Amino acid sequence: MPHGKPAGVRCVQLDDADRCRIFGRPERPAFCAGLKPSAEMCGETREQAMVWLARLERETAPELAPAPRPAAALARRV
Ligand code: SF4
Numbered sequence: 465m466p467h468g469k470p471a472g473v474r475c476v477q478l479d480d481a482d483r484c485r486i487f488g489r490p491e492r493p494a495f496c497a498g499l500k501p502s503a504e505m506c507g508e509t510r511e512q513a514m515v516w517l518a519r520l521e522r523e524t525a526p527e528l529a530p531a532p533r534p535a536a537a538l539a540r541r542v
Contacts, residue, residue: 471521 469475477485484542486492506513
């Protein structure tokens with residue numbers, strides 16, 4: 465993905481069996497190649513791994529910018 469993979473977006477390199485199409489190839493991102501799986505990360509089932517990943521995404525997500533104020537609220541301040 466030329467601009468990186470946004471959180472929560474399925475990587476375009478995953479095939480239908482959730483396997484990386486570019487595993488072991490030089491074009492695989494360095495981050496992916498450097499990620500070492502662990503028992504904590506993978507658990508014993510796919511479901512356990514997905515729970516861990518969802519928690520990791522929540523805890524590392526950047527804070528969202530405050531929502532823009534509606535025009536009516538801004539007009540009252542003038
Ligand atoms: S290892 Fe990296 S490139 Fe491969 S499917 Fe996963 S996120 Fe995509």
